[in-house]
Amino acid sequence: MQKAISIEGIAHDHAGENALRGVSFSVPSGSLFGIIGADGAGKSTLFRILATLLKPQKGRAQVLQWNVENEYHPIRATIGYMPQRFSLYQDLTVWENLNFAADIMDIHKREKFQILNELLAFSRLSPAKDRRTGRLSGGMKQKLALCCAMVRKPKILLLDEPTVGVDPVTRKDFWDMLAQLRGQGTTTLVSTPYMDEAELCDEVLLLHQGRVVGQGTPQTLCQTLPGSLWNIHGSESLHVFAHTEPPFPLISLYTMGGDLHALAPKGMEGPQILAEVQRVCPRAQHILEATARVEDVLLFALRNGGGKHEPHL
């Protein structure tokens, strides 16, 4: 498949913050590609490099056929970038922000009205057209920012944590919009700290402390867990310390919400696992087999590799 973005050994370290320490991956054309990682994993640095706002200190990054370091004009004309921080004019109205975004992207007057109205309809922001942007809800702001990134119908959308601080209903709306875009052939690179959103992507990249700790479709990633996953529930909220070594036969044991997740060798039975868990967490009461999710893969990768090397996937 054709690659929309390809990155080889990108490293960027600015005072140790949000550093990238040798990241390589590629994004297939037309896919919805997720970058998953906690704060400080280096997601924004990666986006800024791809948006040609930051030059990588090491490595090569290519957007379509262009290199980010010296061919930034065609890249800037191709991408739509939505920065992590809300970056629109809060004192302007929804329409004025869209209009300005269109003007500075050289959208001609003839098409402008049509495009902007389409975007308003697409994001269902038409009723809020004349409202000041600063008075919109967090979710509406993000939708507007997405629209602004889309005014020139970019082939590639770079969305840096678009749903952080957005209510669950609007988050769903937002992802519906992204799914619709995928149908139209847009390549979307989206970062998120929310694991449930990872499962809505065609493919995800797990990033931790500037390193790739996993890549694949959400399904294949989940199949990489070496063992079976169990959910352990108690009458009250359960907790193990992050540094607790799992009791011997268990591969991994960690807190997940108010429950515990245990990764055990295949073939090990539930009661046996529960007994092991109760040695470190006596309040554990019930055990059920669980379906692995991207979050489990990320946590497993972090515990087993500490992010220091790429686990085999």
Added chain:
Amino acid sequence: MNLRFIIAMASKEFRHILRDGQTLTIILSLPVIMMFLFGYALKSEIDNARIVLIDPNPSPASERLAEALDASRLFSLVGVVPGGNPQELLVEYRASAILQVEPGYANNLQDPPVQIGAWFDGSDPATATTLRNSLPAFLRKHLSAITGNKTPELVSVNVRFLFNPEQKSALFFVPGLMASILAMICALLTSVTVTKEKESGTLANLRISRLHSKEIIIGKLLPYFVIGSVTGIFILAIGRIAFNVPINGSVGFLATATAIYIVTNLAIGLLISTVVEKQQHAMLGALGITMMPTIMLSGFVFPIASLPKILQYLSEIVPATWYLKIVRGVILKAAESSTLSTPILVLSGMGFVLLILASRRFAKEK
């Protein structure tokens, strides 16, 4: 360069300005407040200064002096006493000055010299200095009027003011305020508006847009150029209407110089915004770099000649120093444009260099 981009940028910027009512009010009321503050509260000419006369031996002659003092618009005679400690009298009568005539005042008038003692309230230096200058002149005039042509010897400093014989302070503060308000508004607003876009991340959007840095700069600065020009006209209008300060020289020349001065300060603002990241820093930087030197070093408040040598050199690199020469020249002296060629050339040079420097840095950041 694409005019459509510049218009898009400038009209967006105008929207910001018009929508931020508070800032707009401050920008427009600042000149008015400053003008009236300088015009009335801080004016250096005196008006009915309270004076006490010590007259140990009242005579028709000394009474005429008292009447003359009281009749003058400059002074107000608040007491005539036979004697006392001047210091205590100053406090007791809340006076600005104490005058003392000799017991033989009437006789001495026929047979000079006449000695008149004067004490000024040094705690109000502005009034004291003015009184020290104006009282002896007043007395000399009064005495020569009643004695004929004889000029009594008085210990006094004779200060003469060219172009402003009445010491009208408006003639001094209008050019000075013009220089400092324009510097402040232009540099401050520009540096703040650019850093605001940096802070909010909107500058990143502009960077990856189709706009060239030149188009961003021109579009962004144009509205502030307009505001600066309007403010300048505003100041001159208030000066003319409220303080009776006419523009004696060429209005066209003044307008040209003012436009150059505004651009110079816009460039300073832009330059500041390429150095700092936060609005507060931009604000402090702009005030420090423009407002302070403009007030302290340009010759507005302190005469340049009275500054220490090092500050005199420093004053030469302050754009306001040169602009002030032009404004004073045009407004007060009706100077020919040719006599102001040095200041306008220096000012243009400064503006050009600063603009190039600021644009380069801005483009580099981009």
